[in-house]
Amino acid sequence: MDYKDAGVDVEAGRAFVEQIRNLVKSTTRSEVLGKLGAFSGFFELPSGYQQPVLVSGTDGVGTKLKIAQAVNSHETVGIDLVGMCVNDVLTSGAEPLFFLDYLATGKLDGAQLTEVVAGIATGCRQAGCSLVGGETAEMPGFYQPGEYDLAGFCVGIVEKSRILDGSRVEVGDIAIGLASTGVHSNGLSLVRKIVSDRQLSWSDRPDTFTGKTLGEVFLTPTQIYVKPVLEALRVQHLPIHSMAHITGGGLPENLPRCLGTGQSVKIDPTSWQIPPVFDWLAQMGEVSPDAMFNTFNMGIGFVVLVPPDGVAATLEWFASQGLGAWAIGEVVPGNGELLGIG
Amino acid sequence: MDYKDAGVDVEAGRAFVEQIRNLVKSTTRSEVLGKLGAFSGFFELPSGYQQPVLVSGTDGVGTKLKIAQAVNSHETVGIDLVGMCVNDVLTSGAEPLFFLDYLATGKLDGAQLTEVVAGIATGCRQAGCSLVGGETAEMPGFYQPGEYDLAGFCVGIVEKSRILDGSRVEVGDIAIGLASTGVHSNGLSLVRKIVSDRQLSWSDRPDTFTGKTLGEVFLTPTQIYVKPVLEALRVQHLPIHSMAHITGGGLPENLPRCLGTGQSVKIDPTSWQIPPVFDWLAQMGEVSPDAMFNTFNMGIGFVVLVPPDGVAATLEWFASQGLGAWAIGEVVPGNGELLGIG
Structure with missing residues (x-):
C-alpha cells in the first residue's frame, strides 16, 4: 500500500x-x-x-x-x-x-x-x-x-x-459610497436558497439581466478598490478620514466599524441607484428591505469618509477612474449605529 | 426569507x-x-x-x-x-x-x-x-x-x-535530524486507510502504544521547532548552514530542498531510532520501506546542516532543550538527491 x-x-x-x-x-x-x-x-x-x-x-x-x-x-x-x-x-x-x-x-x-x-x-x-x-x-x-x-x-x-481608523472621523463627515459590481462574495447562501426554492437554474436568463445567465450574474467578480483608493490617498492627497469594506452584514454591520467613538452614521438609501440584481433577489426571495441591507452590499462595496469640503474632489476622482461614487450619508453624534434604513 | x-x-x-x-x-x-x-x-x-x-x-x-x-x-x-x-x-x-x-x-x-x-x-x-x-x-x-x-x-x-538557503551548504556538511513527535500532519490519508482497511477503531489500544488509543497516537501534535532553533542561531551562534522541514514526501522530498547546487545528501537510516508508530504502520499496512520514507517523516521532523566541527555543539544544544538530535547523514557531490535509503 x-x-x-x-x-x-x-x-x-x-x-x-x-x-x-x-x-x-x-x-x-x-x-x-x-x-x-x-x-x-x-x-x-x-x-x-x-x-x-x-x-x-x-x-x-x-x-x-x-x-x-x-x-x-x-x-x-x-x-x-x-x-x-x-x-x-x-x-x-x-x-x-x-x-x-x-x-x-x-x-x-x-x-x-x-x-x-x-x-x-x-x-x-x-x-x-x-x-x-x-x-x-x-x-x-x-x-x-x-x-x-x-x-x-x-x-x-x-x-x-x-494608519486610518475611526480616530480621525468628525461629526459632519460625509460617507462616499463606491459602487460594487453586484453581490461580491457575501450573501451567496441566501442567493442559492432563493434560486433553489424558486426552482430556477443557473443557466436561466431572467429579463432583468438582459441576456446574462444567473450563473454569470452571481459570479461577477468582486470589485478591487486598491488602485483608485491608494492613488486617492497617496497621489491625489484627498482628505480621507476613514474607510470601510462592505462585506458580510452589509452597511449596518460594516460602516459603523470605521467610525470614532460617540458617532453614528445616517445614510439616505435613495441617494444611490440600487442595482437591479438586489431588487430581483428581494422580489424572488420575498426578502424584507431590512434583511436585504443586513445581508447584501446593496450596490455599495466600499465607503470612504471625507470632510464636507472634500466631497466634490472625491466624487470627481472616483468618477474619473470609472468607479460609481455617491455621497450616501453623514456622520452624526451617536453610539456606533447605522441610521436611515428600516 | x-x-x-x-x-x-x-x-x-x-x-x-x-x-x-x-x-x-x-x-x-x-x-x-x-x-x-x-x-x-x-x-x-x-x-x-x-x-x-x-x-x-x-x-x-x-x-x-x-x-x-x-x-x-x-x-x-x-x-x-x-x-x-x-x-x-x-x-x-x-x-x-x-x-x-x-x-x-x-x-x-x-x-x-x-x-x-x-x-x-x-x-x-x-x-x-x-x-x-x-x-x-x-x-x-x-x-x-x-x-x-x-x-x-x-x-x-x-x-x-x-537568510539561510542552499548557498551556504558545503560538501561534507553534516545533517542533524531533530526528533518528530510522530507522524505530525503528513501521511494521515494513508494512516486512515490502514486503520479502516484493518477494521480498527480510533479507540483501540494496540500493545505497541502502551495504553494509548490510536486516536491519541495519531493526534499527537506536531513539534514546533521555533524556539530551540532560533536560539541556536541567534543566541548560541551555532554554525547552521541550511535547514529543512520534513513534511509531505518525507526526507526524500524535503531534505534535498535545502541543499546547494551540485549536492546530494547521503543518510544512514540506522543512525536514529525510528519510533514504533512507523513500524506499526509499515506492518499493519504492508507498506514498503520506500513508500514509508516517501510518505512519513520516520521520526525526523526537522533537519539542520552544520559543518563537521559544529556537530558536537549542535547535538549538545538540542539535547539540552529536551529535543532528540542525531547526525543522520552527510552532504556529498550530486544532483539534488537523497541517497542511502531504498
Missing part, C-alpha cells in the same frame, strides 16, 4: 506546481526574492517607511464557490478571493504587498485548479500585489468530487502615523 | 468572536496594534533590522482533521496548523511574527471551534508569534455536520544577509 492508494497523488501535485509557474510569475513585484518551490515566500520590505506597520487579513469566498462549481466556471472566484482580502487591508490605508492562497480539494484536477489560480493571479495584478506562496491540499473524502475550498491571505504596509 | 433561513447565523458568529477573545489575547506580542474585530490585523515592524525580509508560509492540517472529528477531540489540531506553517518559515532563519487562521465549517458549533482556536493559540505561544486575525466561514452544504477545514498563514522576519 502507498500514498497513491490512499487517494493522494504527489506527482499530480508536482505537475500542478509547474502548470501555475507562469501565472505566479505574472504577479511578481521587484521586492520578491526566492522562487516557487521554496519552503516559504520572501518579500523584501519596501524602503521609505519610518515606522512601518504590517497590515494583514484573511478571507474566503464562501458559498460563491458552489455556484462556480455548479456551472463549471472557475476563472473568477480567485479574483473574489483576492478582493475580499485586499479590500480589508486597504481600509487602514495600507498598500497590499503580497498574497498567499490555500486551495483544498478532494481529488486534484489540474485543469480546474489552474483556472482558479489564474483568477488569483488576475486579482493580484489588479491589486498590485505578488502571489508569493500557496498550499494545494488534496484531501480525499473531505470534499465532494469537483469541489474545492479556497482561503486567501494578504499582507500590506502602512506608515504608522498614517 | 433571511440569511438565517439560508443557514448562516450571523449572531452565532459574533458570539464566537467574543468566546475566543481571551485566547487571542494570550498570544499578543508588544508589536501588535489595534484590536479584535477590526478589518485587519496590525503588527509594527520590530526594530533592529537593516534590510528586513518578510518570510511567509501557508498550510493546512490535511485529513488529520478527520481523525479529530471522528474522536471529537479538537484541542490539538490548532497546534498542528501553527506548526506546519511556522516550521516552514523557520527554515530560512526567520523569526515568526504573526499568524492568521481560516476556519470553515458547515454549521458553526461555538464550543467545538473554540477548542480549535485554543489549540491555535497554544501553538502561537509555543512559536512566540501573535494570532492577529482570522476568518470563520459558515458554509452550509459545503462541509458535513461536525466537519471543518482549517488553513493557517504565518509571517516571519529575517535580516536579508542572514
Whole structure:
C-alpha cells in the first residue's frame, strides 16, 4: 500500500506546481526574492517607511464557490478571493504587498485548479500585489468530487502615523459610497436558497439581466478598490478620514466599524441607484428591505469618509477612474449605529 | 426569507468572536496594534533590522482533521496548523511574527471551534508569534455536520544577509535530524486507510502504544521547532548552514530542498531510532520501506546542516532543550538527491 492508494497523488501535485509557474510569475513585484518551490515566500520590505506597520487579513469566498462549481466556471472566484482580502487591508490605508492562497480539494484536477489560480493571479495584478506562496491540499473524502475550498491571505504596509481608523472621523463627515459590481462574495447562501426554492437554474436568463445567465450574474467578480483608493490617498492627497469594506452584514454591520467613538452614521438609501440584481433577489426571495441591507452590499462595496469640503474632489476622482461614487450619508453624534434604513 | 433561513447565523458568529477573545489575547506580542474585530490585523515592524525580509508560509492540517472529528477531540489540531506553517518559515532563519487562521465549517458549533482556536493559540505561544486575525466561514452544504477545514498563514522576519538557503551548504556538511513527535500532519490519508482497511477503531489500544488509543497516537501534535532553533542561531551562534522541514514526501522530498547546487545528501537510516508508530504502520499496512520514507517523516521532523566541527555543539544544544538530535547523514557531490535509503 502507498500514498497513491490512499487517494493522494504527489506527482499530480508536482505537475500542478509547474502548470501555475507562469501565472505566479505574472504577479511578481521587484521586492520578491526566492522562487516557487521554496519552503516559504520572501518579500523584501519596501524602503521609505519610518515606522512601518504590517497590515494583514484573511478571507474566503464562501458559498460563491458552489455556484462556480455548479456551472463549471472557475476563472473568477480567485479574483473574489483576492478582493475580499485586499479590500480589508486597504481600509487602514495600507498598500497590499503580497498574497498567499490555500486551495483544498478532494481529488486534484489540474485543469480546474489552474483556472482558479489564474483568477488569483488576475486579482493580484489588479491589486498590485505578488502571489508569493500557496498550499494545494488534496484531501480525499473531505470534499465532494469537483469541489474545492479556497482561503486567501494578504499582507500590506502602512506608515504608522498614517494608519486610518475611526480616530480621525468628525461629526459632519460625509460617507462616499463606491459602487460594487453586484453581490461580491457575501450573501451567496441566501442567493442559492432563493434560486433553489424558486426552482430556477443557473443557466436561466431572467429579463432583468438582459441576456446574462444567473450563473454569470452571481459570479461577477468582486470589485478591487486598491488602485483608485491608494492613488486617492497617496497621489491625489484627498482628505480621507476613514474607510470601510462592505462585506458580510452589509452597511449596518460594516460602516459603523470605521467610525470614532460617540458617532453614528445616517445614510439616505435613495441617494444611490440600487442595482437591479438586489431588487430581483428581494422580489424572488420575498426578502424584507431590512434583511436585504443586513445581508447584501446593496450596490455599495466600499465607503470612504471625507470632510464636507472634500466631497466634490472625491466624487470627481472616483468618477474619473470609472468607479460609481455617491455621497450616501453623514456622520452624526451617536453610539456606533447605522441610521436611515428600516 | 433571511440569511438565517439560508443557514448562516450571523449572531452565532459574533458570539464566537467574543468566546475566543481571551485566547487571542494570550498570544499578543508588544508589536501588535489595534484590536479584535477590526478589518485587519496590525503588527509594527520590530526594530533592529537593516534590510528586513518578510518570510511567509501557508498550510493546512490535511485529513488529520478527520481523525479529530471522528474522536471529537479538537484541542490539538490548532497546534498542528501553527506548526506546519511556522516550521516552514523557520527554515530560512526567520523569526515568526504573526499568524492568521481560516476556519470553515458547515454549521458553526461555538464550543467545538473554540477548542480549535485554543489549540491555535497554544501553538502561537509555543512559536512566540501573535494570532492577529482570522476568518470563520459558515458554509452550509459545503462541509458535513461536525466537519471543518482549517488553513493557517504565518509571517516571519529575517535580516536579508542572514537568510539561510542552499548557498551556504558545503560538501561534507553534516545533517542533524531533530526528533518528530510522530507522524505530525503528513501521511494521515494513508494512516486512515490502514486503520479502516484493518477494521480498527480510533479507540483501540494496540500493545505497541502502551495504553494509548490510536486516536491519541495519531493526534499527537506536531513539534514546533521555533524556539530551540532560533536560539541556536541567534543566541548560541551555532554554525547552521541550511535547514529543512520534513513534511509531505518525507526526507526524500524535503531534505534535498535545502541543499546547494551540485549536492546530494547521503543518510544512514540506522543512525536514529525510528519510533514504533512507523513500524506499526509499515506492518499493519504492508507498506514498503520506500513508500514509508516517501510518505512519513520516520521520526525526523526537522533537519539542520552544520559543518563537521559544529556537530558536537549542535547535538549538545538540542539535547539540552529536551529535543532528540542525531547526525543522520552527510552532504556529498550530486544532483539534488537523497541517497542511502531504498
